[in-house]
Amino acid sequence: AQSVTQLGSHVSVSEGALVLLRCNYSSSVPPYLFWYVQYPNQGLQLLLKYTSAATLVKGINGFEAEFKKSETSFHLTKPSAHMSDAAEYFCAVSDSGGSNYKLTFGKGTLLTVNP
């Protein structure tokens, strides 16, 4: 069975500081990995995805994530936080076989950006 652990349910940074949101996964097969963002009372929007191509994945809004198989991690980073980045972020995993099309989500990390 797959699982996702997001370390830190709440992360607070200052505007202009580095953003680092942590995600570790477990999967018995090569995974597909995703980061989604959710603004209050809205649906989820895909930030980026890893599907076994380049290990460093660039996404929207200046975010990127690096797949590290040896560490089973897929941490999300952004060099300089902006006030508009304040939202909840979810990491998700699925198996690359994709036959059941299911995603397993982490519990989310709420990012607060202080002026």
Add this chain to the structure above:
Amino acid sequence: DGGITQSPKYLFRKEGQNVTLSCEQNLNHDAMYWYRQDPGQGLRLIYYSQIVNDFQKGDIAEGYSVSREKKESFPLTVTSAQKNPTAFYLCASAGTGGNEQFFGPGTRLTVL
């Protein structure tokens, strides 16, 4: 303009009543999903469907029912058997390959 629509945005229900949440997509996706979101618990899968006229239970299906009579539509019924139905409900869809899911804007259900 392609996407997923959910209606209504906010829904209030009295205890003991069934209520149906609508989800429609025009992305020509085969797979559709329903999730429940509660604070601090992430997204939990209720039901999913990979093809018309077929669907499977997710992790928390008790007290819910679905149908998939058309490719574009995947309505969710919250029955009176669901003990704690107040939550934010999200619908999603996915095409073949990549497993990327696209989400609707959600319906917030409150039981009074």
